[in-house]
Amino acid sequence: xxxxxxxxxxxxxxxxxxxxxxxxxxxxxxxxxxxxAIPAFARKYGLRCSACHExxxxxxxxxxxxxxxxxxxxxxxxxxxxxxxxxxxxxxxMTPLWHRFSNLQAVDxxxxxxxSGAAIQRITSTGVDLSGLDFLTGGxxxxxxxxxxxxxxxxxxxxxxxxAATRFDNLFGSTWLNVKVGKFELNNLLSEKREVGxxxxxxxxxxxxxxxxxxxxxFGQMGDNQLGIEYLGHSYNDRTRxxxxxxxxxxxxxxxxxxxxxxxxxxxxxxxxxAGKWDVQRVGAYAMVGQAATYYKTTGGVPxxxxxxxNQSFSRIGLTTLFYLGPHFDFSFVTQHGQxxxxxxxxxxxxxxxxxxGGVTCTGPTATTPGCPPxxxxxxxxxxxxxxxxxxxxxxxxxxxxxxxxxxIGRFEAERMQQQATLGVPQNLxxxxxxxxxxxxxxxMTNRAGLALQAEYTVLHQIGTGPTVGLTTANLNExxxxxxxxxxx
Amino acid sequence: MRTALQKWALAVGAAAFFALxxxxxxxxxxxxxxxxxxxxxxxxxxxxxxxxAAYDYRRYCVSCHGPLGDGNGEVAAWFDxxxxxxxxxxxxxxxxxxxTPSGTLPVDQDLFDTxxxxxxxxxxxxxxxxxxxxxxxxxxxxxxFSPRFVSEKPGTPITIPAExxxxxxxxxxxxxxxxxxxxxxxxxxxxxxxGPSAATLTDDQGRPIEAFNFTSGARPxxxxxxxxxxxxxxxxxxxxxxxxFADNIKPDEAxxxxxxxxTFMPQPSKERELAKTMHLEPVNPNAPAGQQ
Numbered sequence: 001x002x003x004x005x006x007x008x009x010x011x012x013x014x015x016x017x018x019x020x021x022x023x024x025x026x027x028x029x030x031x032x033x034x035x036x037a038i039p040a041f042a043r044k045y046g047l048r049c050s051a052c053h054e055x056x057x058x059x060x061x062x063x064x065x066x067x068x069x070x071x072x073x074x075x076x077x078x079x080x081x082x083x084x085x086x087x088x089x090x091x092x093x094m095t096p097l098w099h100r101f102s103n104l105q106a107v108d109x110x111x112x113x114x115x116s117g118a119a120i121q122r123i124t125s126t127g128v129d130l131s132g133l134d135f136l137t138g139g140x141x142x143x144x145x146x147x148x149x150x151x152x153x154x155x156x157x158x159x160x161x162x163x164a165a166t167r168f169d170n171l172f173g174s175t176w177l178n179v180k181v182g183k184f185e186l187n188n189l190l191s192e193k194r195e196v197g198x199x200x201x202x203x204x205x206x207x208x209x210x211x212x213x214x215x216x217x218x219f220g221q222m223g224d225n226q227l228g229i230e231y232l233g234h235s236y237n238d239r240t241r242x243x244x245x246x247x248x249x250x251x252x253x254x255x256x257x258x259x260x261x262x263x264x265x266x267x268x269x270x271x272x273x274x275a276g277k278w279d280v281q282r283v284g285a286y287a288m289v290g291q292a293a294t295y296y297k298t299t300g301g302v303p304x305x306x307x308x309x310x311n312q313s314f315s316r317i318g319l320t321t322l323f324y325l326g327p328h329f330d331f332s333f334v335t336q337h338g339q340x341x342x343x344x345x346x347x348x349x350x351x352x353x354x355x356x357x358g359g360v361t362c363t364g365p366t367a368t369t370p371g372c373p374p375x376x377x378x379x380x381x382x383x384x385x386x387x388x389x390x391x392x393x394x395x396x397x398x399x400x401x402x403x404x405x406x407x408x409i410g411r412f413e414a415e416r417m418q419q420q421a422t423l424g425v426p427q428n429l430x431x432x433x434x435x436x437x438x439x440x441x442x443x444x445m446t447n448r449a450g451l452a453l454q455a456e457y458t459v460l461h462q463i464g465t466g467p468t469v470g471l472t473t474a475n476l477n478e479x480x481x482x483x484x485x486x487x488x489x
Numbered sequence: 490m491r492t493a494l495q496k497w498a499l500a501v502g503a504a505a506f507f508a509l510x511x512x513x514x515x516x517x518x519x520x521x522x523x524x525x526x527x528x529x530x531x532x533x534x535x536x537x538x539x540x541x542a543a544y545d546y547r548r549y550c551v552s553c554h555g556p557l558g559d560g561n562g563e564v565a566a567w568f569d570x571x572x573x574x575x576x577x578x579x580x581x582x583x584x585x586x587x588x589t590p591s592g593t594l595p596v597d598q599d600l601f602d603t604x605x606x607x608x609x610x611x612x613x614x615x616x617x618x619x620x621x622x623x624x625x626x627x628x629x630x631x632x633x634f635s636p637r638f639v640s641e642k643p644g645t646p647i648t649i650p651a652e653x654x655x656x657x658x659x660x661x662x663x664x665x666x667x668x669x670x671x672x673x674x675x676x677x678x679x680x681x682x683x684g685p686s687a688a689t690l691t692d693d694q695g696r697p698i699e700a701f702n703f704t705s706g707a708r709p710x711x712x713x714x715x716x717x718x719x720x721x722x723x724x725x726x727x728x729x730x731x732x733x734f735a736d737n738i739k740p741d742e743a744x745x746x747x748x749x750x751x752t753f754m755p756q757p758s759k760e761r762e763l764a765k766t767m768h769l770e771p772v773n774p775n776a777p778a779g780q781q
Contacts, residue, residue: 046564046612050548061618062549073614075607076707082572237605237617276535276622327544404548 264290345421593644663749
């Protein structure tokens with residue numbers, strides 16, 4: 001067996017750098033061909049994926065309209081009765097990847113004879129890994145009746161239903177009357193479920209998930225799919241869109257495990273404008289207002305799932321924009337002004353969590369299981385220093401679309417505390433900065449399958465939430481590098 | 490007397506004469522099409538340019554209409570004409586939905602409107618989310634595939650007179666027109682698209698094509714307003730068996746026919762209401778002329 005010596009290995013690596021650079025940066029530009037269709041819907045309609053997606057899975061304006069019409073192009077041939085009987089509206093998606101993850105951790109230090117203390121050190125690990133599996137099925141059951149179902153597994157193969165919704169569209173022949181019921185993505189103009197990021201930190205929008213340090217409100221999660229019923233109305237050309245959803249305040253968890261007697265409303269409005277050669281520009285706003293439980297009745301000291309009461313309020317409001325600067329460049333901006341009731345700020349709200357901080361499996365509140373959220377049992381009072389936590393979030397995402405098969409994305413997110421939940425806590429505790437850079441190339445796409453090669457680098461910085469050693473708490477500093485093959489069939 | 494050799498030579502010559510244009514059609518190249526890159530469209534206040542539509546055509550249109558605009562995109566082979574018509578061959582310069590007389594080129598506005606409206610019961614969606622600028626450019630792009638847009642001028646749009654008031658008499662008169670020009674032969678006496686000729690219908694390229702079923706609730710391909718329906722039978726749908734009746738029907742009669750056809754359509758309309766009170770019978774194909 002021929003083994004390379006170190007110098008010759010180095011020489012090989014050096015000589016390979018131009019080849020790798022050529023492969024990553026030049027070859028995509030040369031080989032990018034017209035994008036074809038993605039599976040499922042593209043197979044049905046014969047349209048290329050680029051018809052609906054800027055790059056899969058990000059929707060363009062036509063894709064947004066297609067989705068708002070209940071996965072119909074409105075040609076009177078949308079119902080499955082018109083399809084070849086062998087057509088099956090399903091797509092598998094999975095992402096084998098190479099991953100480098102680096103963060104700070106509290107690490108034991110040793111002296112002769114054993115552990116002598118602890119120190120904060122950076123741990124970096126690399127290796128080939130897997131994403132979860134999405135099994136995406138959706139389409140029409142009948143004209144103007146459609147469904148979407150996504151059984152989804154995490155990387156260990158544990159399944160849950162990411163989406164399961166039935167839609168009734170164009171009721172009474174009006175595009176302004178559409179109703180959806182089940183578990184579904186909220187009507188976010190900048191869709192987290194369709195973002196391209198694949199890293200742990202970059203794969204979700206921080207603004208959609210941010211809660212202050214120590215806050216117990218598990219529901220204020222705009223990025224998670226939620227259980228409820230949604231009304232959507234839109235103009236024929238989809239320039240104007242409005243939605244209102246009534247949601248269970250249990251963050252999409254099934255079996256009524258949490259405060260199932262509390263509800264949340266989520267309202268959106270957006271308006272697009274014909275800007276001539278600058279394409280369609282869209283601006284909108286959203287508001288989430290709701291209540292969630294802070295007190296669970298107990299048996300033997302252990303909270304009873306579904307017994308949540310003593311509802312307290314929270315809100316998330318913000319603006320969304322989607323600006324196109326011609327066909328190749330677009331820019332999204334989302335803001336959020338969030339506020340939770342002081343009870344949430346003190347950690348109440350999730351006493352029946354199945355997995356508390358630090359991997360602790362919670363079977364009761366803090367009083368019975370250290371590390372788990374507290375329960376606002378009768379007689380509980382808030383400390384005098386307790387206040388409603390308030391914060392502001394900003395997400396900016398810019399995309400350069402060289403062709404539907406090659407896209408570059410840059411994202412910056414900032415979450416800033418305006419008022420901490422407890423008087424005296426440093427103003428910037430929990431503030432987040434995130435940077436995410438993505439290059440995604442689809443060497444081919446057909447209406448049978450798709451494959452993307454993706455390179456992504458993410459940096460997440462959060463103040464005061466890193467490891468603690470003694471009296472010192474470090475900032476959270478994580479960075480991730482990912483090289484992935486993202487395929488669907 | 491011709492010898493056998495002469496006969497063969499004549500036959501081969503004749504075959505070549507007729508076949509050569511077909512060979513030439515098959516050899517249309519991007520260079521030839523590219524020579525028409527300077528074609529413009531002028532519509533809705535915009536001047537459309539071919540080069541500005543290339544990206545959108547590639548993103549949205551090419552899978553059906555093909556890179557040469559000949560309707561042979563990568564998915565065209567999978568379209569079953571009985572279910573979905575084959576994509577339009579832009580090189581022919583023949584378009585169904587026009588405001589211009591049969592056999593003439595459409596004006597830019599016709600193509601502009603078709604893009605936004607789509608073609609019902611086909612794979613052509615309504616691309617209404619495009620900006621007007623995008624659509625104007627795409628019109629120029631569509632035109633540049635066909636040499637007809639270089640050698641010919643578009644037809645003059647027909648004049649559509651103001652729509653008269655619907656009356657029972659007009660509906661009855663429309664039924665007479667329906668019988669006289671034999672709409673029922675394709676569309677059936679009850680407008681269900683099942684007339685005696687329906688099963689034999691083919692388009693100009695020999696592909697099966699359906700007669701429109703007015704009772705299905707579907708929208709007519711070229712628009713569903715009264716004016717659109719009027720226009721359809723006064724201009725015809727070029728490339729299909731639906732002719733222009735401009736020479737057979739007076740404008741007033743055309744409106745009568747519109748009103749009668751509305752009685753077939755399930756969408757709520759004054760015509761339907763009137764038809765119910767009139768107890769209108771379908772036309773009798775065997776009745777003597779003028780005795781419906």
